[in-house]
Each structure stands twice: as C-alpha cells, then as structure tokens.
Amino acid sequence: MQSATASAATKWADWVLQSDRRASAIQYNEHINSYTVPNKLHGFEKMEAKYRYFNDGCFEWNRVVLKGRLPRYDFYHANSVHLEGDGQFHVIASQGPLYNTTDDFWEMVYQQKVAVIVQLCNYTEDYWPKKNQKTFGDCTVSLEAEGLIDANEPDVKLRTFSVRWNAESGVHTVRHIFYSKWPDFGVPATVTSVISIIRWIESNGGMTRNSPVLVHCLAGVGRTGSFILTMMALRRLRQLQSSEDYGAVMIDLAKELRRQRSGAIQTPQQYVFAHAAVLKMLAMVRYSKLVFLVQVFSVQLQHNFTRFVEM
Structure with missing residues (x-):
C-alpha cells in the first residue's frame, strides 16, 4: 500500500504529466489569478517614468x-521575495x-x-x-569574463561583471545569466534550460x-514569477514532511509569491511550467523518499508539455 506522501505526491505528478491548457487554466484561475492581496501598491503617479507598464x-x-x-528619488520597480521558514532564501523580483x-538598476545591484x-x-x-x-x-560596470553556463546550453550566456559605486571604495562582483528563449506571456518549449540555470x-x-539573486524579464512579473516559483518550490518540496501534499504546497507557494510581487505569474502556461520544472528536478535528484517521482517521470512529461506549449 502506498504511503500518504507517495499517494499525494503521485497525484500531483500525474496532474503535471497529464495537464493540458484547460486543466491548468482551471487551477490557475481558481487558486492563483483570483487571489487578491490587500497590500498597498506604490503610487505610480509619483514615478510614472520609472514604470514600464502602468x-x-x-x-x-x-x-x-x-x-x-x-x-x-528612492524608487526602483523591484520587490524582495522571501520564503517562510527559510532564512537564506532571498530573491529580488525586478522590472527590467x-x-x-539603468543607473538606478546598477546602484540597486551594488547596494x-x-x-x-x-x-x-x-x-x-x-x-x-x-x-x-x-x-x-555613479556606477562603473566592467566586463570581466563571458561564456556559457554549460556547453550544452548555447542559449544561456554567462557573464561576470565588477561594479564600482562612487559613494564607496569597494568593488562588487556579480554574475549575469542571460536566457533569451523565453517568450513574453509564454513558456520555453522545454524545461531543460531553466533547470540548468537553477x-x-x-x-x-x-x-x-x-x-540575493535578482530575476527580471520585461515587467518582472510573468516569466520572473514562474522562475521564482520554481526556485521556491524546490527549496520547500525537498523538505516536505511525510503528511504534506505537493500540489497544495505549490498552490500555497504561488500565493506566497503573489503576496510579495503583485501579479506574479501571468498565465496558466507559466504556472504549469513551474510545476513541470520542479517535477523533473526532483526526479533527477533521486532522494530516497522521492523514488516514486523518479519512477513516475518519463518522456511523457516532455511529450505532454511540448503539446501543451504548442496548443
């Protein structure tokens, strides 16, 4: 007889493996898109020129x-995202x-x-x-190195920059990962590159x-939200207690993200993409308590996900 954990997680894995546009849209609209957050928004009328989209x-x-x-003058369109119970998780969800x-952006990176x-x-x-x-x-940015994060990932460029800020004498080094194949409002055809980045x-x-890690797309909401949800889920699901439900935890994490970045994850495709990336990464890791995920994961995920993207 399967344990409660295996049963709940296998149900979640099956949902990811079989998910199509209709099924994911139902869950996304019911639990995520309809989720309203009472947090006060920064008044864009004060900083209209610094908003990409009003x-x-x-x-x-x-x-x-x-x-x-x-x-x-202290505004940049970016929010700090933390993960409850994980004191080291800190991601900045940022507008591009x-x-x-650009001056403000590099000052933020340095500070x-x-x-x-x-x-x-x-x-x-x-x-x-x-x-x-x-x-x-007030920042001088120098290119120190460039290449790829992996020889098998030609679409994921890696650069190293040093940043000097005139207000201080120190130098800060930051890595820059550039992934160009994620379409606006959509998702990549495979989860492979995102997994490689993480x-x-x-x-x-x-x-x-x-x-922290800073993640941005254009608005810093859709693609950025999907990527950060994947990062959050990996940290949380690796530490699940035996009684927890993977699918319910994913919904809770998406809401936790939306409480910290307004409108994060804009489409059902972006929502299920995070699920698919997490499932594949957990299957690759082969933790003993997740053996069933390794068994569940197969080429079916890639087949179904590609079909989902193309619909």
Missing part, C-alpha cells in the same frame, strides 16, 4: 529602496531596466550585493558593457539573505 504595480511594504536618496533607470542577475527576456535596453567597461550614473546557481554559491 498596470503592473509594485508593493510598497517590501520594495527595494535605493539607499541614501530622498523618498521621491529602462533607458532612464543589495546581488550575487546573480538572471535575465529572462531578449530586449534592446543596453544596460551592460559589451566589452571593457561602461559608466551608469542548478548552476545552487552549485556556485547560490544566494543568502544578504546576497
């Missing part, structure tokens, strides 16, 4: 404040830099001691030096409360 709000209570500035916010920047969009704002160095306001982060110092 309908994408930024919570006031956990926004990243630019230090040493007057209140009217605009032509008039927050960001360990890794993950860029999930392909767009034209020129916010890093293609060679040598470039100055953005595994690279975990294998190369990861993050701490004082040295």
Whole structure:
C-alpha cells in the first residue's frame, strides 16, 4: 500500500504529466489569478517614468529602496521575495531596466550585493558593457569574463561583471545569466534550460539573505514569477514532511509569491511550467523518499508539455 506522501505526491505528478491548457487554466484561475492581496501598491503617479507598464504595480511594504536618496528619488520597480521558514532564501523580483533607470538598476545591484542577475527576456535596453567597461550614473560596470553556463546550453550566456559605486571604495562582483528563449506571456518549449540555470546557481554559491539573486524579464512579473516559483518550490518540496501534499504546497507557494510581487505569474502556461520544472528536478535528484517521482517521470512529461506549449 502506498504511503500518504507517495499517494499525494503521485497525484500531483500525474496532474503535471497529464495537464493540458484547460486543466491548468482551471487551477490557475481558481487558486492563483483570483487571489487578491490587500497590500498597498506604490503610487505610480509619483514615478510614472520609472514604470514600464502602468498596470503592473509594485508593493510598497517590501520594495527595494535605493539607499541614501530622498523618498521621491528612492524608487526602483523591484520587490524582495522571501520564503517562510527559510532564512537564506532571498530573491529580488525586478522590472527590467529602462533607458532612464539603468543607473538606478546598477546602484540597486551594488547596494543589495546581488550575487546573480538572471535575465529572462531578449530586449534592446543596453544596460551592460559589451566589452571593457561602461559608466551608469555613479556606477562603473566592467566586463570581466563571458561564456556559457554549460556547453550544452548555447542559449544561456554567462557573464561576470565588477561594479564600482562612487559613494564607496569597494568593488562588487556579480554574475549575469542571460536566457533569451523565453517568450513574453509564454513558456520555453522545454524545461531543460531553466533547470540548468537553477542548478548552476545552487552549485556556485547560490544566494543568502544578504546576497540575493535578482530575476527580471520585461515587467518582472510573468516569466520572473514562474522562475521564482520554481526556485521556491524546490527549496520547500525537498523538505516536505511525510503528511504534506505537493500540489497544495505549490498552490500555497504561488500565493506566497503573489503576496510579495503583485501579479506574479501571468498565465496558466507559466504556472504549469513551474510545476513541470520542479517535477523533473526532483526526479533527477533521486532522494530516497522521492523514488516514486523518479519512477513516475518519463518522456511523457516532455511529450505532454511540448503539446501543451504548442496548443
């Protein structure tokens, strides 16, 4: 007889393996899209020029404040995301830099001691030096190295930058991961590259409360939300108690994320993508208590997920 854990988690795995657009839309709309958060939004009318899209709000209570500035100048469209019960989990969900916010962006990276920047969009704002160095306001950013996170991942570029801020004498080093194949409002055709990015982060110092990972797309909501949900779920599901339900935990985590980043995860596809990436990563890890996931996982996931993306 299967244990309660195996039964609940296998049910979740089966849902991921069999999920199509209709099934995922039902769960997403019922539990995530309809979830309203009472947190106060930052008044965009004060900072209209620093918003990419006026309908994408930024919570006031956990926004990243630019230090040493007057209140009217301390805004960047970014929120700190934490995971309840995990003191080291700290991700910044950020809007991608605009032509008039690149100075603010690099100041935020320096002040927050960001360990890794993950860029999930392909767009034209020129916010890093293609060679040598470039100055953005009070920050000078130098390109120190570039390559790939893995020889098998040609679409995932890795760069190392050093950042100097005029207000201090120190130098901060940050890695920049650029993944260009995630379409706006959609999902990649496979989960492989996202898994590779997360595994690279975990294998190369990861993050701490004082040295976060910063994730951005254009608005810092849809693709960014899906990626952060995947990171949150991996941290939580690896530590599940024997009585917990994987599917219910995923719903709770998506709500926890939405409490910290307004509108995070914009589509059912982005929601189920996080589930699929988590399932595959847990299957790859082969923890003894997750053997059933290894057995459940097969090429069926990739077949069904590709079909889902193409629908």
